Amino acid sequence: MNDKLPLYKTFIKFAATLGTLNGLSISESKKVLLNNFEIHPNNEQILPLIEKLEIEQDEDIRFLFNECIRICDELGPSREYITLLVILEGITSIVSENGTLKQNEIANSVLQKFKDEITLINQKIPKPPLFNMLLETRSLIEWTSIYCIYPFIPKRIKGEGRPVLLIPPYLGDDYSTSFVRKYLTSLGFKTYKWEMGFNMVKSHYIPRLEEKLDDIYQAHGEKVSIVGWSGGGIFAKIMANRHPNQVEQIITIASPVWGVMEMKTPVYGILEFFRGKSLKDRNKRFLEELEPIPDVPVTCIYTKTDGLVPWKHCMEAESYRNNIRNIEVFGSHSGLGANASVLLITANALSANIQGQTIQEATNNIERVLYPFYWKNKKRRFSFKKKKI
CATH class of the missing domain: 3.40.50.1820 (Alpha/Beta hydrolase fold, catalytic domain)
Known part of the structure; x- marks a missing residue:
């Protein structure tokens, strides 16, 4: 888990920021994250990160997005990234229900781009030596x-x-x-x-x-x-x-x-x-x-x-x-x-x-x-x- 902790720290901030920038309150974003990570095998380490999370008004969503993808790329291909995609889908779904049409479009665009980047990373699995x-x-x-x-x-x-x-x-x-x-x-x-x-x-x-x-x-x-x-x-x-x-x-x-x-x-x-x-x-x-x-x-x-x-x-x-x-x-x-x-x-x-x-x-x-x-x-x-x- 220690090698993935930087990824989860960055992803939690990125997902929560995506929600708050598109009409969700910080408490709503944190609730989605807490619900999803509750059954995670490493929830004892992850849940405190979510509870202590604070979002600044000028958080750069592009920077956080790029940081997540960079860390995933450095960690290499992994099936575990599907968990991150499911959580982003949860955030996007709530935005779709409660946000404006523009907020919905932005959230879905970010989700699709994240999926595309993860797909590219997972295509790098080499054949057996x-x-x-x-x-x-x-x-x-x-x-x-x-x-x-x-x-x-x-x-x-x-x-x-x-x-x-x-x-x-x-x-x-x-x-x-x-x-x-x-x-x-x-x-x-x-x-x-x-x-x-x-x-x-x-x-x-x-x-x-x-x-x-x-x-x-x-x-x-x-x-x-x-x-x-x-x-x-x-x-x-x-x-x-x-x-x-x-x-x-x-x-x-x-x-x-x-x-x-x-x-x-x-x-x-x-x-x-x-x-x-x-x-x-x-x-x-x-x-x-x-x-x-x-x-x-x-x-x-x-x-x-x-x-x-x-x-x-x-x-x-x-x-x-x-x-x-x-x-x-x-x-x-x-x-x-x-x-x-x-x-x-x-x-x-x-x-x-x-x-x-x-x-x-x-x-x-x-x-x-x-x-x-x-x-x-x-x-x-x-x-x-x-x-x-």
């Missing part, structure tokens, strides 16, 4: 070693017959998710296959998926959790956006869940060969359904050494809502279906989200050593003790 692509050869070791590791993976979670639909990655079939399904089944979850052959990530699968989701929902009389790996996560998110009343939660594994129209990948040639046409001819309407954040718990599993998909595209905005989680694992993109960490995190996320817990709260045993956040916390504690000495 060549080194990461070479590391994809690890997947052979991951898929081979899982046969030896699997019997020793702890089985403490209780699935209690909860339905889970698993969707394979691009060019993968139900075999791709066999270890995840086997593990979840052993915990007591009721797992369901994709059953549509190889996943080519095309929109014509959606009607059949919707029918399958409805069948599972009707059979159990309860919402269905969906787990999607890579291209499978695209369908998981679309199903959650279309049918939040039937979806309990989604878990995506190295799935590009936003910005796919502009995504850069080192395997363009392979993708175009199998699609039979240029990636420029992607189904725009289909991919645009990925952009909204579904109103269900979302857990995104990603790896920074992904050699096929830029890992920043695989993270959802945690600042948008408190039931959105991004969890890093160590491994290759192609080997995540046989990664012990992925199996554990998937099971823990399914259970934790149903019980209203966080993943850390649901992970108190020896398997914590397979979670990157465990080692990051250990590193921070070690550094603190070292400084103390």
Whole structure:
């Protein structure tokens, strides 16, 4: 959070100034900000900034706008900026209801310009480096070693017959998710296959998926959790956006869940060969359904050494809502279906989200050593003790 604090300080002042310059009182602007940041993961640091905020009569809105964009550009592309856009939309909406026509036009113009600038920044996500692509050869070791590791993976979670639909990655079939399904089944979850052959990530699968989701929902009389790996996560998110009343939660594994129209990948040639046409001819309407954040718990599993998909595209905005989680694992993109960490995190996320817990709260045993956040916390504690000495 410390690296983003200057951004939030500047943005809060910018958003409040936008409101006050267009007919809102300072108290009304602060109320909108307080309501939006109340569910932010770092609200303890942000809310006091809003409460202490003071706006001078001669505040330069252009300077504050440019400062926000400059800081965002320096921080680099991030899905988290969607939270800022939502807050600006809230301010603009109130101006539209209470302000004059001119004030409405000014507020909407500033909002659109801010959106355009953020879009340009988020288009700068580079494709995975060549080194990461070479590391994809690890997947052979991951898929081979899982046969030896699997019997020793702890089985403490209780699935209690909860339905889970698993969707394979691009060019993968139900075999791709066999270890995840086997593990979840052993915990007591009721797992369901994709059953549509190889996943080519095309929109014509959606009607059949919707029918399958409805069948599972009707059979159990309860919402269905969906787990999607890579291209499978695209369908998981679309199903959650279309049918939040039937979806309990989604878990995506190295799935590009936003910005796919502009995504850069080192395997363009392979993708175009199998699609039979240029990636420029992607189904725009289909991919645009990925952009909204579904109103269900979302857990995104990603790896920074992904050699096929830029890992920043695989993270959802945690600042948008408190039931959105991004969890890093160590491994290759192609080997995540046989990664012990992925199996554990998937099971823990399914259970934790149903019980209203966080993943850390649901992970108190020896398997914590397979979670990157465990080692990051250990590193921070070690550094603190070292400084103390």
